[in-house]
Amino acid sequence: MPSERARQVRGEPLIEKILEATLDELARVGYAALSVETVAERAGVNKTTVYRRWPTKTDLVGAAVKREADTALCSADTGSLRSDMIAILTEIRDMLSTRRGQALIRMILAEGLTPEVAALMNEIRKSKESGPKATVARAVARGELPRGTDVEMVFSMLVGSLQHLLFFHHETPTNHRIAQIVDLVLEGACRGGGRCLRSAN
Known part of the structure; x- marks a missing residue:
């Protein structure tokens, strides 16, 4: 479960935290095996928080890779x-x-x-x-x-x-x-x- 401290992260720091977790997961397992649930767990947030901003895995990975590029x-x-x-x-x-x-x-x-x-x-x-x-x-x-x-x-x-x-x-x-x-x-x-x-x- 996400910690109280993680739940209090908002705005740009939250976005950065989730996208960083996405890139780490992409490096660990690749695109096909990457799951939004695992990204959320790594970032210390609820998966609904991720889906609210990025409705699909493609949206999430796209945002993370664009930022890295x-x-x-x-x-x-x-x-x-x-x-x-x-x-x-x-x-x-x-x-x-x-x-x-x-x-x-x-x-x-x-x-x-x-x-x-x-x-x-x-x-x-x-x-x-x-x-x-x-x-x-x-x-x-x-x-x-x-x-x-x-x-x-x-x-x-x-x-x-x-x-x-x-x-x-x-x-x-x-x-x-x-x-x-x-x-x-x-x-x-x-x-x-x-x-x-x-x-x-």
Whole structure:
């Protein structure tokens, strides 16, 4: 049973407590085996408290993963696309290298083809990628990349290269490796014309 102290938690601290418990359970058992009841027990609250804010398990896990991803898929604006993307990819690497991040990778690989998880990850991707894509779009606007550059493709190549190393090679890229990825992709994007990226750093 929840303690008296746990029942007195309200507002943002309560939300944080429940979402933290959700991420811990996701790391422990994965998405399929995760239960709202166990999350509530770990958080020290009644399950009705959880269901009141998140009616389904998908809603709960989605909220927890989105919050965890907030620090990684951010928008950087240093005035240099190379510096911005190195910072963003480094944050993604650091997040996915944690115990919770590894649990997220396992969930995607093991359960990502199920309709429920696929829909969840697609929703998270759409909600969290706008900031980094805006970073690439600003680089096009200021001339670091040529006009007509496919912002979606540049971003996908950058993040996809990092994810490939993490997901399939089980490699945690070093800072040097991340810089290599960024240089390779952005140098290729520059070949269509526009000002050379290296001269802007």
